[in-house]
Amino acid sequence: MGQQAEAILHETEAHDAHHEMSFWDKYIFSVDHKIIGFQYMFTGLIMAAIGGYFAYAFRMQLAWPGEEVPFYGLVDAAKYNMLVTNHGTIMIFWVAMPVLIAAFGNWLIPLMIGCDDMVFPRLNRLSYQIFLVSALVLILSFFVTGGGFGGAWTSYPPLSAVAAYNLTNWGASLWLLAVFLEIVAFLLGGINFVTTTMNARAPGMGMMDIPIVVWMINIAVILFMASVGPLVAGAVMLFFDQRLGTSFFIPSGGGDPLLWEHLFWFFGHPEVYVVLLPTMGIVAEIITVFSRKKLFGYRTILYTAFGTGGLSFIVWAHHQFVAGIDPRMANVFVVTTILISIPIAEMLFSFIATLYGGSIEFSTPMLWALGFLVSFLIGGVTGIYLGASALDVYFHDSYFVIAHFHYTFFPITIIGMFAAITYWFPKMFGRMMDETLNKIHFWGTFIPFNGLFLPLFLVGMAGQHRRIADFTQYPDLASPDLQSIRIFATVSLVILLLFQFVFIYNFFNSMFKGKKAPLNPWKANTLEWTVSSPPPHGNFAELPTIYRGPYEYSVPGREEDYWPQHLAPNQ
Amino acid sequence: MSLQGPIATHRMRTGIPTGRLAVWWGLASEIFIFGGLIMCFLLFKFNNAPGFEDADMTSTAAGAFNTFVLLTSSLSIVLAHAAAEKGDIQASFRYIWFTIGGGLVFLLVKTYEYSSKIYGGITLTENVFWSFYFTATGLHALHVIGGMVIMGMISFDVRKNHNLQRVELIGLYWHFVDIVWIFLFPILYIANF
Ligand code: HEM
Ligand SMILES: [Cu+2]
Numbered sequence: 001m002g003q004q005a006e007a008i009l010h011e012t013e014a015h016d017a018h019h020e021m022s023f024w025d026k027y028i029f030s031v032d033h034k035i036i037g038f039q040y041m042f043t044g045l046i047m048a049a050i051g052g053y054f055a056y057a058f059r060m061q062l063a064w065p066g067e068e069v070p071f072y073g074l075v076d077a078a079k080y081n082m083l084v085t086n087h088g089t090i091m092i093f094w095v096a097m098p099v100l101i102a103a104f105g106n107w108l109i110p111l112m113i114g115c116d117d118m119v120f121p122r123l124n125r126l127s128y129q130i131f132l133v134s135a136l137v138l139i140l141s142f143f144v145t146g147g148g149f150g151g152a153w154t155s156y157p158p159l160s161a162v163a164a165y166n167l168t169n170w171g172a173s174l175w176l177l178a179v180f181l182e183i184v185a186f187l188l189g190g191i192n193f194v195t196t197t198m199n200a201r202a203p204g205m206g207m208m209d210i211p212i213v214v215w216m217i218n219i220a221v222i223l224f225m226a227s228v229g230p231l232v233a234g235a236v237m238l239f240f241d242q243r244l245g246t247s248f249f250i251p252s253g254g255g256d257p258l259l260w261e262h263l264f265w266f267f268g269h270p271e272v273y274v275v276l277l278p279t280m281g282i283v284a285e286i287i288t289v290f291s292r293k294k295l296f297g298y299r300t301i302l303y304t305a306f307g308t309g310g311l312s313f314i315v316w317a318h319h320q321f322v323a324g325i326d327p328r329m330a331n332v333f334v335v336t337t338i339l340i341s342i343p344i345a346e347m348l349f350s351f352i353a354t355l356y357g358g359s360i361e362f363s364t365p366m367l368w369a370l371g372f373l374v375s376f377l378i379g380g381v382t383g384i385y386l387g388a389s390a391l392d393v394y395f396h397d398s399y400f401v402i403a404h405f406h407y408t409f410f411p412i413t414i415i416g417m418f419a420a421i422t423y424w425f426p427k428m429f430g431r432m433m434d435e436t437l438n439k440i441h442f443w444g445t446f447i448p449f450n451g452l453f454l455p456l457f458l459v460g461m462a463g464q465h466r467r468i469a470d471f472t473q474y475p476d477l478a479s480p481d482l483q484s485i486r487i488f489a490t491v492s493l494v495i496l497l498l499f500q501f502v503f504i505y506n507f508f509n510s511m512f513k514g515k516k517a518p519l520n521p522w523k524a525n526t527l528e529w530t531v532s533s534p535p536p537h538g539n540f541a542e543l544p545t546i547y548r549g550p551y552e553y554s555v556p557g558r559e560e561d562y563w564p565q566h567l568a569p570n571q
Numbered sequence: 572m573s574l575q576g577p578i579a580t581h582r583m584r585t586g587i588p589t590g591r592l593a594v595w596w597g598l599a600s601e602i603f604i605f606g607g608l609i610m611c612f613l614l615f616k617f618n619n620a621p622g623f624e625d626a627d628m629t630s631t632a633a634g635a636f637n638t639f640v641l642l643t644s645s646l647s648i649v650l651a652h653a654a655a656e657k658g659d660i661q662a663s664f665r666y667i668w669f670t671i672g673g674g675l676v677f678l679l680v681k682t683y684e685y686s687s688k689i690y691g692g693i694t695l696t697e698n699v700f701w702s703f704y705f706t707a708t709g710l711h712a713l714h715v716i717g718g719m720v721i722m723g724m725i726s727f728d729v730r731k732n733h734n735l736q737r738v739e740l741i742g743l744y745w746h747f748v749d750i751v752w753i754f755l756f757p758i759l760y761i762a763n764f
Contacts, residue, residue: 110579117577119589191596199589200579225596229603230610237611237706244695246702248611254621254699259611543578 031121032537037106038428039128043135044099048414050139051090056497058083058469063483063490065470078167080469081150086142088153089175092271093182094135096413100278101224102131102186104420105193105217107428111528111535112211114202114544114566120192127189134181141174149175152467154264157249157257161241173242180235183228190221202527202566204546208298209565211526211550215302216281220274223309227270234263261323265316272408273312277305279416280347283369286423287351288551289524290366291358292561295551297350304343304350311340321389322396330389337387344380348373359554363522364438368419371446372411379407382457397467400460406453418445418503426521430533431514437506444499451492455485525564526550594740598747605751608710612703612758622698626759629704630684634760637680638752644673645749648722648742655738660729663738667726670745674719681712704759711755714748 027035053072060067061075068074075083106124110117118124142148149171151160160176163169197210197218237248238260247253249260280301288295295301317325317333351373360366382404386392395401418441425433464477471477471486520529527546531539544566552563580589616623651666685705688694695705722741728734 115577115579115582117579119577119580119582120593121577187597187600191593191600194596195589195593196579198585199587199592200582201584225600226603229600229605230607232604233608233611236608236710237702240695240702240706246696246706247699248702256615256618256620259614263607263611538577 029125031117031125033106033110033118033121033124034428034535036124036128037103040098040106040131041103043132044095044103047090047094047098047135048417051087051095052497052500054083054087054090056493058087059490059493061469062471063487065472075469077469078147078150081152081467082142082148082168082171084467085150085152085175086138086148089179090138091409091413092153092275093179094138095417096275096409097182097186098131099417100275100282100413100420101217101220102128102189104213104278104282104424105189105221107424108211108528109193109196109214109217110200111427111531111539112214112526112550113197113200113205114527114540114546115196115200116538116540116543118192119196119200123188124192127185127192130181130188131185134178134185137174137181138178141171141178144170144174146171154268155238155260156264157238157241157255157260158251161238161249163242173239176235176239176242180232180239183232183235186221187225187228190225193221194218202544202546205565209546209549211281212284212295212298212301213278213281216277216284216305219305219309220277223270223277223312224274227267227274227313230263231267234260258320258323258325261320262316265319266313268319269316270309270312273308275412276344276408277308279372279412279419280305282416282420282423283351283372284354285524285526286365286369286419287354288553289522290361290363290369291355292361292553293354293358294553295350296353296356298549298551301347301350304347307343308340308347311336311343315340315387318387318389318392321392327389334387334389338384341380341384341387348377348380364433364435364442365419365423365522367439367442367446368415368422371442372415372419375407375411375415375446375449379404379409379411382407395460397465398460399456399464399466402466403453403456403460406456410449410453414445414449418442421507423522424528425510426517427528427531427533427535429511429514430517431510431512432517432521433510433514434506437502441499441502441506444502445496448492448496448499452489452496455489459485520564523560523562525552525562527565530564530566588736590736590740591743594743598743601747605710605754608707609754609758612707615699615703616758620699622700625698625700626761628693629760631760633680633684634756637677638756640673640677640680641749641752644670644677645746647673648738648745652738652742655729655735658735660732660735663735664726664730667722667729667738671719671722671726674715674722677715678712681708707755707759711748711751714751718745718748 030036057069057072057075058080060069060072061080066074106118146168149155149160149166149168151166151168151172155176159165160172163172166172197214201210237246240246241248241250241255247255249255249257251257284295284301315333315337317329318337321330321333382400386395386401386404422433422438425431459482462477462482464471464482468474471482517533519533522529527544528535530544531541545568546565547568548563548565550565554561555563583589585592647666647669651663651670654660654662654666688701693701695702718741722745725734725737725741729738
């Protein structure tokens with residue numbers, strides 16, 4: 001990637017002073033980490049709306065098969081496949097990653113480590129621009145002849161490789177190109193995040209004084225980099241299979257479709273932790289602040305994150321138990337999969353121990369954080385079932401799997417995102433959000449979320465397969481009981497989606513008309529709360545020096561129950 | 572703010588200049604990409620996929636010559652860096668262009684190899700071995716071209732005594748390109764091991 005090195009090299013060049021800036025320079029071509037964070041956030045939110053809309057369309061089809069879906073139209077089998085595929089792809093690559101890693105990474109890293117920007121501001125901007133192009137390419141792929149790609153977000157060949165099989169000649173290739181560009185954008189952005197955290201910390205901030213969320217984003221970025229490389233190579237090979245007639249993954253030409261599965265899941269499993277860890281970090285920040293207690297086991301949490309990261313590279317074949325791999329290999333992966341639940345459980349226990357005995361305040365961010373813990377627990381525990389190959393042979397590709405991973409992904413992505421937005425909103429926009437509306441939105445999301453996915457465990461156990469457009473075609477699955485469960489889940493989804501309008505209203509209304517926020521509304525210790533809200537270009541009026549770790553709450557003998565990182569010991 | 576860009580860029584908590592650190596991370600991600608590609612090749616090979624005996628048909632002599640050319644150019648970019656460190660910008664400029672020349676010779680040999688194969692009727696789609704051959708060497712050649720372009724741009728900066736530290740950075744990259752080739756050469760050219 002010559003361009004990559006080039007971009008890096010260019011960044012070391014000094015850049016010009018910022019005089020009065022036009023709208024374009026200030027918001028569109030900005031190199032300010034906060035604006036770039038917003039760009040990622042708003043792009044991610046728009047993509048989330050598209051991904052949610054797709055879920056609405058295909059869930060409506062499942063509840064009332066063959067009927068016209070209001071605001072969408074008829075969902076035939078091909079459309080169904082396209083909707084499911086792009087729903088999954090969008091939620092992972094264009095929502096979870098940009099919002100949790102890129103948006104909050106951009107916003108928080110420089111502020112929390114006490115410097116004025118990322119170390120390579122223009123590389124940062126380039127990363128967003130490539131990301132934006134990737135999103136546009138994906139959206140374009142929905143409209144080409146043949147329609148969007150429908151071969152699942154896992155894109156298994158030969159289905160994904162041969163146009164005569166998938167019937168989406170251009171849709172398949174544009175989908176692949178979009179994913180490729182998205183990966184490039186995050187590799188570039190990741191270099192910036194890691195070098196910034198390593199080199200640009202404020203004086204006095206040792207490794208163990210870095211807020212957990214910054215650590216987690218960095219670990220996630222490194223995991224991503226190490227796991228995605230082989231998939232990049234695989235994506236090039238798959239693209240050649242599609243467009244140039246090679247047969248890397250096509251068995252009739254001597255290729256090996258199973259190889260793609262290995263490449264995909266060698267990335268795909270670590271990717272789960274790539275999105276999980278940032279949310280764990282967000283939750284750690286919120287829980288300590290609203291328990292007014294020191295984070296329990298700062299180092300333990302870090303070591304469990306390293307442990308999880310390391311183990312995540314040797315569990316991938318649990319996605320392939322029924323793909324024809326050697327059963328002895330399957331045993332190995334069962335063991336590693338069960339092992340990986342230990343560090344993650346330990347991390348959750350650290351959070352629970354932090355809560356224990358704290359003076360808990362149930363603010364909206366705290367509700368989201370607690371909601372995350374509760375629901376992620378269900379996702380984690382059901383994962384252990386699926387990690388046992390004996391059970392997975394039955395559960396594989398069923399709605400039990402769908403329910404399991406949505407109990408991990410929904411809390412990570414959607415709940416984690418709302419936790420972060422409601423917590424940092426006062427800093428981002430200088431105004432407070434409306435608490436009442438926020439709480440209505442929380443309950444209006446959290447309850448229907450459970451109403452939506454708990455029933456899916458049941459239909460899964462009854463044998464309902466995923467990626468099927470119309471269950472009335474299958475006598476075993478067409479029974480009225482199962483259908484009424486499907487309708488229940490879909491109605492829950494519609495309620496969930498309707499409550500998002502409360503959030504949208506509250507978000508924009510508070511942004512312009514909300515109560516002015518004090519500098520540090522939550523009385524938190526970390527550095528971002530010392531700058532004015534919203535922070536100006538350059539962030540700090542005077543760059544801070546750090547005297548202690550980020551979690552000194554309720555320190556005995558101190559009058560106030562918090563002790564900001566930048567206050568000198570005698571202050 | 573100042574004319575120097577953000578203060579963040581000039582901090583150095585690790586003691587390693589930010590530019591060098593970033594190049595290392597960039598190369599690390601490249602290592603995983605090429606590592607994955609080479610791993611795929613080996614998996615095919617050890618599973619006795621058809622066509623891999625065709626490694627006999629690649630020109631070991633051309634490959635060996637190109638290995639020699641790349642290694643020499645790696646030496647010259649080291650010399651360019653040493654010269655830049657000493658502030659001898661004329662010598663640095665010359666060594667950079669010597670390195671670019673090496674890249675050019677490499678590409679000419681590659682072009683000769685490609686065209687003789689293609690005129691001989693062997694293309695990307697012949698079998699999985701040749702697909703790998705063209706994909707891997709093609710991606711590598713793109714890296715060579717990218718490196719040469721950047722080197723050219725840096726050389727003119729160097730002559731103006733600007734950004735001398737970049738000679739080291741492009742050197743790191745060039746060594747990486749070299750090392751990738753050291754892996755590709757035996758698996759694609761030294762035939763059946
Ligand atoms: C908004 C609420 C959501 C609903 C109602 C929903 C529903 C579903 C359903 C029913 C499926 C399976 C469809 C089928 O196999 O026929 C599915 C697939 C999937 N969903 Fe969601 N989901 C939601 C949110 C999310 C989120 C937040 C993520 C991840 C961050 C996500 C990631 C995925 C993935 C990766 C797939 C697999 C796609 C495939 O089979 O290729 N979903 N979703
Ligand atoms: Cu997994």
